Amino acid sequence: DGGITQSPKYLFRKEGQNVTLSCEQNLNHDAMYWYRQDPGQGLRLIYYSQIVNDFQKGDIAEGYSVSREKKESFPLTVTSAQKNPTAFYLCASSMMHSGTKNIQYFGAGTRLSVL
Amino acid sequence: QQQVKQSPQSLIVQKGGISIINCAYENTAFDYFPWYQQFPGKGPALLIAIRPDVSEKKEGRFTISFNKSAKQFSLHIMDSQPGDSATYFCAAKPPGGTSYGKLTFGQGTILTVHP
Numbered sequence: 001d002g003g004i005t006q007s008p009k010y011l012f013r014k015e016g017q018n019v020t021l022s023c024e025q026n027l028n029h030d031a032m033y034w035y036r037q038d039p040g041q042g043l044r045l046i047y048y049s050q051i052v053n054d055f056q057k058g059d060i061a062e063g064y065s066v067s068r069e070k071k072e073s074f075p076l077t078v079t080s081a082q083k084n085p086t087a088f089y090l091c092a093s094s095m096m097h098s099g100t101k102n103i104q105y106f107g108a109g110t111r112l113s114v115l
Numbered sequence: 116q117q118q119v120k121q122s123p124q125s126l127i128v129q130k131g132g133i134s135i136i137n138c139a140y141e142n143t144a145f146d147y148f149p150w151y152q153q154f155p156g157k158g159p160a161l162l163i164a165i166r167p168d169v170s171e172k173k174e175g176r177f178t179i180s181f182n183k184s185a186k187q188f189s190l191h192i193m194d195s196q197p198g199d200s201a202t203y204f205c206a207a208k209p210p211g212g213t214s215y216g217k218l219t220f221g222q223g224t225i226l227t228v229h230p
Contacts, residue, residue, distance in 0.1 A: 004158075033217075040124065042204060042222040043159070058217075090158050103149070104218060106158030 003027065006091050006107035012115050013078065013085055021076045021110045023091035030096035032074035033104065036060060037088040046089075049074055050096060078112060086114050119207050121221025128228050134192040136224045138205035141186065145207040149218070150179065150190050153202045162203070163190070195228045202226070 004025045013019045025032065031050045035043040045058030049068040063082025068074055074093075078085045088111050092104040121138045128134045138148075147166060151159035165172045165179040165188065172179045178191040192199055205221040 006158075035220075040222060042121070043220040045217065045219075048217060092158075103161050103164075106151075106160065108158050109156070 004091055004093055004105055004107035006089075006110050008110060009108070011110055011112045013112060014115050016080045018077055018079050019085075019112070021078070021089055021091075021112070023074045023076065023107060024072055025074075025091075025093045025105075025107075026072060027093055027105060028071075029093035029105070030071070031094045032068070033092040033094075034058075034064070034066065034074070034076045035090040035092065037090055037109075043090065046076065085112055087112060119205060119219050119221045121205050121224060123224060124222065125225040126227070128195045128226065130195065130197060130228055130230050132195050132228075134190075134195045134199070134226055134228070136190045136203055136205070136226070137187065138189065138207075138221050139185075139187045140207050140219075142207070142209065143186065144209055145219075146210045147208040148179070148181065148188050149206050149208075150177075151204045151206065151220075153204065153223075155201075159204060192226075195226075197228045197230050200226055200228050 007022045033048040034046040037043050044060050046064050047066040049055035055066050055068050065077045088109050090109045091107045094104045119140050149164035150162045152162040153159040163174050163177050165181050167183050170181050176193045181188045203224045206218040208218050
């Protein structure tokens with residue numbers, strides 16, 4: 001089955017700890033995205049990548065880092081600098097070719113909590 | 116300029132009724148307006164989408180109405196069912212270039228359909 005796999009489903013972070021959220025897609029999509037979801041605030045873009053080895057900051061990139069070494073993978077690291085990391089994190093991907101419907105496909109999410 | 120404002124924040128409808136969710140935007144360069152549906156603990160999934168050269172699009176019980184001059188668009192769910200209970204997000208996409216594929220989401224509407 002083609003799709004986006006996020007792991008783990010639940011993650012707990014201790015004070016001062018960096019944690020990494022995994023996102024893998026087998027849809028052959030060029031673009032990948034990370035969103036943070038908080039109640040009443042919708043989805044806010046953290047980082048996005050349109051091509052391997054390149055990525056851009058979204059609206060709330062502070063305290064987060066990403067890498068894009070492979071087309072299929074776009075891991076997100078929540079660093080100790082992110083003081084309020086508790087949220088639901090969503091990874092998405094989409095095609096980049098012109099004429100597409102620009103549909104973003106989402107993973108099932110990772111819920112991060114602070115211990 | 117990049118915001119999309121969504122209302123209401125929550126909506127309760129009786130089975131068989133019409134659910135209406137509204138969104139307003141400022142950036143007239145947006146060229147694609149999707150609606151996503153999200154069930155608890157899951158990632159959002161594309162429900163229906165429209166381009167600004169069309170005033171209405173219907174897919175089954177779901178209709179998007181688009182008012183370009185007012186910079187507003189809305190989702191209508193006819194004959195609402197308990198299975199429609201979910202969070203709905205409107206979104207808007209700027210045209211190509213470095214922002215290609217990047218979506219700006221509304222704050223979300225929690226729809227509850229009572230049987």
